[in-house]
Amino acid sequence: VADANTAGTVDVRCHCGVAVITLRREHKRNALSTHMETELLRAVRSSEVESSSAVVVTGGDTVFSAGADVTELAEMTTRDIIDYYAGSGSVYEVFAGLPQPTVAAITRYCLGGGLELALAADIRIADPAAAFGFPEVGIGILPSSGGLTRIVRAVGEGRARDLVLRGRRFDARQAEQWGIVSEIACPGEHVNARRRSHMNSPGTPLSRCA
Amino acid sequence: VTKRVLDAGIDAPRETALLLEQLAYAVLNEAG
Numbered sequence: 001v002a003d004a005n006t007a008g009t010v011d012v013r014c015h016c017g018v019a020v021i022t023l024r025r026e027h028k029r030n031a032l033s034t035h036m037e038t039e040l041l042r043a044v045r046s047s048e049v050e051s052s053s054a055v056v057v058t059g060g061d062t063v064f065s066a067g068a069d070v071t072e073l074a075e076m077t078t079r080d081i082i083d084y085y086a087g088s089g090s091v092y093e094v095f096a097g098l099p100q101p102t103v104a105a106i107t108r109y110c111l112g113g114g115l116e117l118a119l120a121a122d123i124r125i126a127d128p129a130a131a132f133g134f135p136e137v138g139i140g141i142l143p144s145s146g147g148l149t150r151i152v153r154a155v156g157e158g159r160a161r162d163l164v165l166r167g168r169r170f171d172a173r174q175a176e177q178w179g180i181v182s183e184i185a186c187p188g189e190h191v192n193a194r195r196r197s198h199m200n201s202p203g204t205p206l207s208r209c210a
Numbered sequence: 211v212t213k214r215v216l217d218a219g220i221d222a223p224r225e226t227a228l229l230l231e232q233l234a235y236a237v238l239n240e241a242g
Binding site: 073074076077078081082085093136137139140141142143144145146147148149152157160161164165 | 211212213215216219220224227228231232234235236237238239240241242
């Protein structure tokens with residue numbers, strides 16, 4: 001039986017030039033432990049991603065990610081936290097810094113660190129049941145992997161203050177209205193939708209699988 | 211603290227804002 005802190009993997013597969021990175025820790029709602037972040041960092045730096053023309057990150061068919069593994073982080077000292085951001089915690093910036101177009105294909109929970117990962121993508125596509133939010137304030141912390149600055153830039157100062165300081169959840173329709181999500185896919189089609197969404201744009205990297 | 215980081219991050223360059231987020235997290239985590 002795998003240890004709770006080390007369980008989970010991250011798959012990366014390339015098809016028609018599009019690399020699909022999939023979080024595989026569904027039994028923990030794809031909670032982003034340092035182990036999962038290390039796996040994600042490995043995937044983002046993989047040859048499959050390097051040779052791709054576009055990158056999709058997804059949590060699979062049941063959940064995108066319910067956020068960071070807070071039980072693990074709570075035990076860290078300040079020194080540990082500084083080391084964390086230089087190590088596995090850098091994955092959000094590394095992903096955001098990829099030269100290719102990136103897409104977050106979101107189903108169900110996209111909370112906390114999961115939302116920070118999604119915001120690090122260029123484009124977000126969600127299924128209708130997706131649920132978003134920054135619950136960090138409720139447990140005495142704050143989004144700290146670039147999510148705070150990205151949500152301000154995505155929805156504007158006023159809306160960002162409301163979402164972060166109240167920590168309330170919002171659904172796919174609201175996310176689309178506020179510009180966080182650019183498309184709501186049919187149920188179960190959130191990953192494939194990234195292809196169709198670009199089929200009308202011949203020549204774009206994501207159109208090559210169409 | 212979160213409100214102060216939001217305030218500071220609105221006008222700061224993104225790299226500075228990110229560093230502020232991380233420092234604030236470390237402080238809050240230690241305090242918690």
